Amino acid sequence: MTERECREALQHARRLVVKVGTSTLTHKTGKLNLERMERLVRELVDQVNAGRQVVLVTSGAVGAGMGRLGLKEKPKTLPEKQAAAAVGQGLLMHMYEKFFSDYGLLVAQVLLTRDDLADRRRYLNSRHTLATLLKMGVVPIVNENDTVAVDEIRVGDNDTLAALVAGLVDADLLILLTDTGGLYTADPLTDKGATLLSCVTEITPEIEALAGGAGSTWSTGGMATKIQAARLVTSFGIPMVITSGLEGGRIGAVLRGEEVGTIFIPREHRAHTRKRWLAYGPAPQGEILVDAGAARAICRNGKSLLPGGVVAVNGDFEQGAIVSIIDPNGKEIARGMSNYSAEAVRRIQGRKTKEIGEILGYKDYDEIIHRDNMIVLV
Numbered sequence: 001m002t003e004r005e006c007r008e009a010l011q012h013a014r015r016l017v018v019k020v021g022t023s024t025l026t027h028k029t030g031k032l033n034l035e036r037m038e039r040l041v042r043e044l045v046d047q048v049n050a051g052r053q054v055v056l057v058t059s060g061a062v063g064a065g066m067g068r069l070g071l072k073e074k075p076k077t078l079p080e081k082q083a084a085a086a087v088g089q090g091l092l093m094h095m096y097e098k099f100f101s102d103y104g105l106l107v108a109q110v111l112l113t114r115d116d117l118a119d120r121r122r123y124l125n126s127r128h129t130l131a132t133l134l135k136m137g138v139v140p141i142v143n144e145n146d147t148v149a150v151d152e153i154r155v156g157d158n159d160t161l162a163a164l165v166a167g168l169v170d171a172d173l174l175i176l177l178t179d180t181g182g183l184y185t186a187d188p189l190t191d192k193g194a195t196l197l198s199c200v201t202e203i204t205p206e207i208e209a210l211a212g213g214a215g216s217t218w219s220t221g222g223m224a225t226k227i228q229a230a231r232l233v234t235s236f237g238i239p240m241v242i243t244s245g246l247e248g249g250r251i252g253a254v255l256r257g258e259e260v261g262t263i264f265i266p267r268e269h270r271a272h273t274r275k276r277w278l279a280y281g282p283a284p285q286g287e288i289l290v291d292a293g294a295a296r297a298i299c300r301n302g303k304s305l306l307p308g309g310v311v312a313v314n315g316d317f318e319q320g321a322i323v324s325i326i327d328p329n330g331k332e333i334a335r336g337m338s339n340y341s342a343e344a345v346r347r348i349q350g351r352k353t354k355e356i357g358e359i360l361g362y363k364d365y366d367e368i369i370h371r372d373n374m375i376v377l378v
């Protein structure tokens, strides 16, 4: 798909996920920037009035909490951060509630952690709740549940959370609003010669190398997490645009198909929701290392993983476990559900499919991971 085709198709986007960063929502003091917040709300309500459904993923709880508590430095310990988030989340919701109701819409607070999405039942439950809210005309306002989340169960940054939510609600588009115009050839804060990339068709190591860290004191992740979000969401078949939240009107411009910000072109096909869940899912329980031929077959041709392409297995997992597929460069290229245990894969690795029965004494499947149970991540 070309950039023009992709941008033009955005005019028909019906369900949007818009993520707004701390850098847009807060002043340097950490206090909320009410002018920007109100403008954002007005623009979102306008999209709802035009017949679209909107999910807002908002950052700013930690920043706003710090501002309200009068703290000058970013908290270092987790309990301090969580305390700040607990203060700030209330403030954020109070202001959103006020602004959205001024423009005639109801909002709902949805606080998620990785755990909620990794567990299949909770994932489906969150999906139903969000769909119901959207059907009722309510705007779900999502943030990570910072107050209770410890590192092991956190998503960790809201760019990734927004990508997961876009997949969860089956969005047609994800927009990330930040304090730069999009993805530049270098960090525009420090490199005045940096130029804007209007389109990314493939997330190559060169693209990843462009991304620097966070620009403002209270933000998390910078461009690196935005690229990670793009990788995830385009693998779901959903386009993503990074654009400025500092200037108004960008959401409308994106939805009119105008050339603003940086667009990330999705893969051709929408991934099935069960496949998407694999990408969120429980931490992989092992790794299957594959050769270059198998990596190519999986990434380029959408093939299943057969024993012949496997060169090694790391970890000890049972049949049905979620595992990572690693290419010869050590990169995770896909994730999927293994039809065989780690021990069985070790025994059949590098062998022909027709030999499986002979080696193991049984053959439940031809493939180690069937393509229907696999999500490609590159």
Ligand SMILES: Nc1ncnc2c1ncn2[C@@H]1O[C@H](COP(=O)(O)OP(=O)(O)O)[C@@H](O)[C@H]1O
Binding pocket: 020, 021, 022, 023, 024, 059, 177, 178, 179, 180, 182, 183, 184, 185, 186, 187, 188, 189, 210, 211, 212, 213, 214, 215, 216, 219, 220, 221, 222, 223
């Ligand atoms: N190649 C790049 N292009 C654009 N911005 C970049 C790049 N590399 C690093 N950045 C930084 O990323 C910042 C945006 O990310 P972040 O501070 O996390 O914002 P937010 O709070 O909106 O998520 C910008 O302020 C910029 O300084």
Ligand SMILES: N[C@@H](CCC(=O)OP(=O)(O)O)C(=O)O
Binding pocket: 020, 021, 022, 023, 058, 059, 060, 061, 062, 063, 085, 143, 144, 146, 156, 157, 158, 159, 214, 218, 219, 220, 221, 222
């Ligand atoms: N959940 C955190 C946001 C973390 C985060 O990713 O921040 P940002 O980089 O500004 O999007 C908060 O509300 O402060």
